[in-house]
Amino acid sequence: MKTKYIIAFFLFFNSGYRCSLAQKKDPELDIKIKALISKMTLEEKIGMLHANDLFSSAGVERLGIPPLVSDDGPLGVREEVKVGWLPAGLTTDSATFFPNGSAIAATWNPEMAYQYGVALGEEARARKKNVILAPAFNIARTPLCGRTYEYYSEDPFLNSRLAVRAVKGIQSKNVAACVKHYALNNQEYDRFKVNVEADERTLREIYLPAFKAAVQEGDAWAVMSAYNKFRGVFCSENKYLLKDILKDQWGFKGVVISDWGGTHSTVTAAKNGLDIEMGTESPYEQYYFAAPLFKAVKNNEVSTALIDEKVYRILWLMHHTSMSDNHSAGQINTPEHALTTYNIAKESIVLLKNNKKLLPLLNAGTKKIAVIGDNAIRTFHNGGFGAGVKAKYEVNALQGLYNRLGKNASLRFAQGYNALYKSTDSEEQRITANIPDESLISKAVDEAKNADVAIVFIGGNREVESEGKDRKDIQLPFGQEALVAAVSAANPNTIIVVVGGAPYVLTKMDNANHTILWSWYNGSEGGNALADVILGKVNPSGRLPFTFPVKLEDSPAHALGTYPGSEFSTEYKEGILVGYRWYDTKHIAPLYPFGFGLSYSTFLYSDASTDKQLYPADGKIMVSIKLKNGGTQAGNEVVQLYASKSESKVDRPEKELKGFTKVWLEPGEMKTLRIPLNVADLAYFDAKMMRWKVEEGTYKLMIGSSSRDIKLSREITVSR
Known part of the structure; x- marks a missing residue:
């Protein structure tokens, strides 16, 4: 019994702002923050704990405390928005489009993650953002997850090494990295209400290591709670996740921010670790952490000491960002940032098959190239639901080939398929859009017949893979298999380039011994990097950050029937056997294994x-x-x-x-x-x-x- 009270006292003593690790290291900052808090009214303190706009919470002007301004996200600093998420229509809010999360993971290079973070931090600083809502690195448990492209990999160790460097890069520019989504946010289906049941070993070995590393090694200044529930409790008010593990066990000294609209209570969320409530709609004064929280303090349901702890955390973050004496003005859309996107993109591209040695495309006799497929001309900085970027520019695949080949070859384009549906379309519309367009295929075949080489660009796009909605399957969309079959029959020298952020079934193409190159939503310089790999200027060095199954049913969550769950609950029955751990332990042959990628060298x-x-x-x-x-x-x-x-x-x-x-x-x-x-x-x-x-x-x-x-x-x- 005595031991129980000692432990309880230890946890209580270390949970308050008076004992944070940061204050022990910087007593002058501790004194400064406490002095500010002592001058604030309760109304002013509460105003700092909830949104007062889409991406900000209030400061205290009379005390020189600015608003706390955040912004999306992993792909780059999004354009400015107004009510209802509509673009503000400015001409000054373009930004660099950075490669997506699984592209960064495919580099298997922590230095690329760091350079990404530095550039993103500089751009956020230039746009006067204090918190950038990145990186996102939830485990890829199912290939269907609509945000797999945004996340990193299926492996906690790989995620950890990359997350730490991305966080350090962002925060080197006095911008807070807000790591997300804490925790077990592994599907978009029913994400606002699904409950995740996972045993303790699975939680600690698979789903928490990257967050722990980001906090303890990366010293992340902000964490975003996930939408879903864990063990019956919403993550935004989950005491075990937010207080017991994050703040007490890991010593997290920063701010816990809710996902937008992800708060469900006032007293429970306040007591269990949430610091700031964010959301998408006004009236902001009616948020759980606004007038209801003020009332809860007045009714002695929430202590003023707890409010002070939350304000302390926010001010601590702000003294590292907007109130820091060291920060620079930042810079945006620079040649250096373009080079960073190019370097990440070129190291992320994965050579999956090259049996015919069609790559690299070095043959001087290759004068006529048929470039086929909508993904050759599509850009990926925007689309679908969720964070996008108003890119200053984005080089698509066709333009990249033009840039590199100039007048040395003739490039003829055929669309091949129509990418018709949007992420918000119905299942019926999706099925209709996946029917092959015979007219477009016929035109593509004509171009292929008259070319020395055909390059077919297929895969997904930002509508197919989107936040807020999981895919129904991992089949190639828009009748692309029929297009590939027809073009390769017309021209045996056919190279297939698949663009996507998550696995697709490529079994038929692999069995047919096609030459297959995998690219990603690879940022502003994606087309140039891809052209350099195709032409041999760059030797491909990307490696897969997740397993490609032969069929969806081989994937553990689907083999065990636990996705998407039933009655708004899903049990992670596979336990620690996520990704390659499952395939290798169960001796299930993947199409392409975790870590796989070929080279032009041996x-x-x-x-x-x-x-x-x-x-x-x-x-x-x-x-x-x-x-x-x-x-x-x-x-x-x-x-x-x-x-x-x-x-x-x-x-x-x-x-x-x-x-x-x-x-x-x-x-x-x-x-x-x-x-x-x-x-x-x-x-x-x-x-x-x-x-x-x-x-x-x-x-x-x-x-x-x-x-x-x-x-x-x-x-x-x-x-x-």
Whole structure:
């Protein structure tokens, strides 16, 4: 009993603003913030805790406290809006369009995530935004999720490494990164009311690591709560998620912001960890954290000390952003930002198949190229529901080819299919739009017959993959399979480029030995980067951040019938076997495995070793290998380190990603690579003891180029 009270006192003592880690590090700031709070009226404090416009909450002008201004989002700083989300119609609010989340993940390069963050932070600063609602890195549990393109990957380790660097990049420009959506926001279907049931080990090993890393390693200044419920309680008022884990266990010292319209109570949300309520519609004074919260304080349902804690957190964030002495004016639409988008895009593109060696397209005799498909001329900075960008420019795929080829080749375009439906259309409209357009296919075939090479651009777009709505299936839309079949029959030299942010079924094309290149919603410079990969100026180095199934039913949530759930509840029965963990453990062959991607070069792995064979539980492992570029073209290889435990006391996946490195090699060059691994990272979460536990015994460390292509392995032993 005594222990219980000691723990309760510890949690209480550390939950208040008086004991935040930031104040211990900066006593002068602590004094400054407390002095401001002491001068504020209750009305002024409450005004800071709820929206007073679509993207802002109030400041206190008489005390020199500006409003807190936020903005979307992961793809770039969105255009200014007015009531009803209508564009404000300005001529000064264009921005750089950055590659989507799964494109950043496909680079497998934390430095690209950092450069993305720096550029996004600079653009947000230039537009006078204090908080940018990014990055978004919920786990890709189902390929159907409408926001898979926005999120990163199916793996918590990969997500963590990229999220930390993106957060640090954004905040280096004195703009708060608001990491989202906390937590278990893995489907858009019924997102406002679906309840997620997941066991503790699954929560800690799969769905929380990236958030924990963003907070503890990235020092994120803001977190956005998710729309859904977790264990029967909305995330915006979920004490276990917001207070017990985020604020108490992880020591989060920033601000918890609701998703827009995602708050459901006044007293419960206030007591359980929410700091700011945001929403989309006025009257703002009627929000849960407006007049009702003021009344709750007056009725002693919510303490003034709790209000002060929330205001303290906001002022702490503002002293790192708009009230900081160090911030710059920012810059937007610069050549440097364009270069960042190009670099991310070129490192994200994945070569899936090249059996006929049609790529790279180097043949001097290639003079006539048929460019086919709506995605060749489509731009992706806007569309669907949710955050978009009014891009200053976006180079589409056809323009990219023109830019690179100039007068050296003749490019003839045929649309091939109509991308007719919008994300808001009915299922009947979607089905109708997916019927092949024989007239457009016929014109495409005519162009293909008269060309040396045909390049067919297919896949999704921002209407097909959209916030607020999951896809019904992962089949290619708009009759694209029929288009590919007809064009490739007319011209055997057909290259397929698939554009999308989430998996599609490409089984027929793969079986037909087509040359397949995967691109993404790849930002303002996407077309130029894609052209450079096609033409061989860039050696593709993107690797898949999630598994591509042969069919949707192979995916764990669908194999177990737990998506989308029933009666507004879904149980994550697959537990920790998410993504490749499921496929590899259950021995289900994917179409393309996690981490997969080809190159124009061949990389040779040899001489795997570890610095020791026996390690203590608190030790550090150094894994070394030699890697050689055995091809004729310089390029990057992504070396991946997986681990498994034999004879474990608990169920474990066949393998789990524990490290990776991306390395550049010239033709014939060999390097010795070293990948560090903390023994603590081999732990599993013991739900009974509520702690991480490293088992003693034998572990197998595997080095490969994907989860299914293991080149080398070593065994080590962990002792107590």
